Amino acid sequence: MVQASFEVALKIAERKKAHTIGEELIKPCAEIMVRNVLGDKAKREISKISLSNNTVRRRIDDMAADVCNQVCQEIRASAFRASLQLDESTDIANQSQLIAFVRYEKEKKVKEEFLFCELLTTTTTAEEVKKLVDYFFEKNGLSWMQFQHICTDGAPAMIGVRTGFVTRVKSKWPHISNSHCSLHRYALASKTMPPELMSVLDSVISSINFIRGRAKNHRLFDLMAQEMGSTHTSLLYHTQVRWLSRESAWPGSLKCTRKWRSSFARWKPEEIIATKTTKTRSF
Numbered sequence: 001m002v003q004a005s006f007e008v009a010l011k012i013a014e015r016k017k018a019h020t021i022g023e024e025l026i027k028p029c030a031e032i033m034v035r036n037v038l039g040d041k042a043k044r045e046i047s048k049i050s051l052s053n054n055t056v057r058r059r060i061d062d063m064a065a066d067v068c069n070q071v072c073q074e075i076r077a078s079a080f081r082a083s084l085q086l087d088e089s090t091d092i093a094n095q096s097q098l099i100a101f102v103r104y105e106k107e108k109k110v111k112e113e114f115l116f117c118e119l120l121t122t123t124t125t126a127e128e129v130k131k132l133v134d135y136f137f138e139k140n141g142l143s144w145m146q147f148q149h150i151c152t153d154g155a156p157a158m159i160g161v162r163t164g165f166v167t168r169v170k171s172k173w174p175h176i177s178n179s180h181c182s183l184h185r186y187a188l189a190s191k192t193m194p195p196e197l198m199s200v201l202d203s204v205i206s207s208i209n210f211i212r213g214r215a216k217n218h219r220l221f222d223l224m225a226q227e228m229g230s231t232h233t234s235l236l237y238h239t240q241v242r243w244l245s246r247e248s249a250w251p252g253s254l255k256c257t258r259k260w261r262s263s264f265a266r267w268k269p270e271e272i273i274a275t276k277t278t279k280t281r282s283f
Contacts, residue, residue: 027046071113083103120132
């Protein structure tokens with residue numbers, strides 16, 4: 001019974017469903033199927049499996065703690081020092097979360113795992129970040145001597161020369177090295193592009209934002225793409241969030257542009273002007 005409860009809780013967590021779905025949907029459906037196929041006796045056995053909201057949460061917490069313990073054991077047993085990647089992010093509830101990934105050696109292979117996601121309850125300064133990481137290390141029997149490298153973003157709280165997180169760690173553990181996250185490098189590179197390339201990128205992004213910014217524009221664009229027989233009928237919405245790169249918005253718009261060019265090549269100039277005028281008035 002307990003093993004079945006754990007396995008169902010794991011499926012709920014993997015599908016990212018509400019914990020109440022176990023008691024409200026999964027268990028009643030299982031009872032109906034078992035009763036119709038195997039009879040009332042088997043149905044009574046199924047009803048003994050606990051899938052309440054609190055139970056599912058406890059099962060998920062227990063499995064998460066077990067996975068974390070396994071990862072920490074593998075880090076301690078690794079023949080080489082591990083690498084740590086940190087990023088501070090704000091979720092939809094406006095709560096600041098510190099996310100950590102770790103890369104280490106296991107059985108002569110490089111393994112990468114999620115280490116923890118902890119809430120920064122007050123500020124997001126380097127001092128608070130270091131306190132949180134040190135507390136996690138102490139609680140799980142880890143030490144900075146088991147780590148060789150830190151990868152962070154370019155925030156002052158992380159790489160500040162005087163009081164940044166990396167500086168605080170290096171002051172006590174000089175063997176630690178650091179680097180800048182590759183995803184954030186792409187975001188920085190897009191801000192220092194040559195003017196002729198930046199003008200093209202800005203034009204594409206502004207066009208995408210204009211189409212996706214209004215529901216009517218998006219519907220008309222989707223209709224026009226379908227009439228042209230285009231494979232891509234929608235565009236990715238670009239924002240200034242650093243981990244949502246403009247790179248994702250570029251390929252789809254480029255393929256759509258090629259399709260438009262081939263379609264417009266068969267039209268006469270006066271037809272193109274009339275179509276552009278009609279679409280502009282519709283927008």
